[in-house]
Amino acid sequence: RITVRRSRRRMPSAAEPTHSALSYxxxxxxxxxxxxxxxxxxxxxxxxxxxxxxxxxxxxxxxxxxxxxxxxxxxxxxxxxxxxxxxxxxxxxxxxxxxxxxxxxxxxxxxxxxxxxxxxxxxxxxxxxxxxxxxxxxxxxxxxxxxxxxxxxxxxxxxxxxxxxxxxxxxxxxxxxxxxxxxxxxxxxxxxxxxxxxxxxxxxxxxxxxxxxxxxxxxxxxxxxxxxxxxGQRPTFCGVDREIIEIVAVLLAVALGLLGFLWWYLRGRIGAVNEGP
Structure with a gap:
């Protein structure tokens, strides 16, 4: 059986520490x-x-x-x-x-x-x-x-x-x-x-x-x-993982497509300005 004794503690004054160091x-x-x-x-x-x-x-x-x-x-x-x-x-x-x-x-x-x-x-x-x-x-x-x-x-x-x-x-x-x-x-x-x-x-x-x-x-x-x-047995090309090469190729294709679209758009806008009244 564990007996726990409770004691009444007074409140510490401002000059007293409010806590003690942790002890095991x-x-x-x-x-x-x-x-x-x-x-x-x-x-x-x-x-x-x-x-x-x-x-x-x-x-x-x-x-x-x-x-x-x-x-x-x-x-x-x-x-x-x-x-x-x-x-x-x-x-x-x-x-x-x-x-x-x-x-x-x-x-x-x-x-x-x-x-x-x-x-x-x-x-x-x-x-x-x-x-x-x-x-x-x-x-x-x-x-x-x-x-x-x-x-x-x-x-x-x-x-x-x-x-x-x-x-x-x-x-x-x-x-x-x-x-x-x-x-x-x-x-x-x-x-x-x-x-x-x-x-x-x-x-x-x-x-x-x-x-x-x-x-x-x-x-x-x-x-x-x-x-x-x-x-090590995963397919490679020139020492580089083939899956990585495929991902890079797709990203490059997307980037080139966006550049092509941007070039076409800007070229059209410039032509429209030159043909203006």
Missing amino acids: DKWKTIDASDDDDGGHESQPLLPSRKEHAQVEADTEMYERYKALFKTHLKGKFSLALRKVLARFIAVQHRGEEKSNIYRYSEIIGLVTQRSAELIYNDDAVPALCELHKKIVNSSPGTDKQALDAAKEDIQPVMEALNTLVAVRQHPPATSLFEGLCHPRMSDETLKLYEKYERREFAKKAMMAHIFGDDTYTSVEQENEAVEKRRI
């Missing part, structure tokens, strides 16, 4: 017990501007995924990492929205405070991939209700994986979300936004986890080589 120290209290079945566990105070319903939803989701990590991956990954990842899944969850980008402040806060586990720990991404795989494999293939429940559990894991891989590949997190919040700043940010929203970071991470990094890298390199060959 609250994340240091994240679930510090050292066993899965421990007693009372301290919880971080989430941002005060978050609605109470959101705080409760995040806490419930955290407990849910902490339990799923324990069920499927106890002994394979450290307890500390499992707890941080469970919190990350809860903090980044998009809820009823189409994207989790609106939760950027909480994502950045947790990533900044727990970078040792989320950014620099090589087990963070494999742990999310493995949890995804375990949930899929443990769901019965015929029970529709169980399958629907598994899908609900898988979606936040996939979203968290997508966000975590994006943050690790495009540091710092502040710059990443600045681009995601303003995708039309440049062609590069727009491509990054589209890739993020399609969850390509998560999909590629899952493929690499299932097939192995070496196999996945080989497939990627082969696909790139095929694409280059396909582009």
Whole structure:
């Protein structure tokens, strides 16, 4: 149970500062017990501007995924990492929205405070991939209700994986979300936004986890080589793409036609003036 104490604050005078520096120290209290079945566990105070319903939803989701990590991956990954990842899944969850980008402040806060586990720990991404795989494999293939429940559990894991891989590949997190919040700043940010929203970071991470990094890298390199060959086999003339030549030829024809019409019009006008009274 989370107890929130409210205090009455007096209004600051004109000589006093009206705000304090942003601090992520609250994340240091994240679930510090050292066993899965421990007693009372301290919880971080989430941002005060978050609605109470959101705080409760995040806490419930955290407990849910902490339990799923324990069920499927106890002994394979450290307890500390499992707890941080469970919190990350809860903090980044998009809820009823189409994207989790609106939760950027909480994502950045947790990533900044727990970078040792989320950014620099090589087990963070494999742990999310493995949890995804375990949930899929443990769901019965015929029970529709169980399958629907598994899908609900898988979606936040996939979203968290997508966000975590994006943050690790495009540091710092502040710059990443600045681009995601303003995708039309440049062609590069727009491509990054589209890739993020399609969850390509998560999909590629899952493929690499299932097939192995070496196999996945080989497939990627082969696909790139095929694409280059396909582009190289397009018809050319003197080293220039034939389609480009055709477009230029059409534009030149249109331009010449307009010049011809202009010459005919001006010539007629000049003749009319010369033949005047």
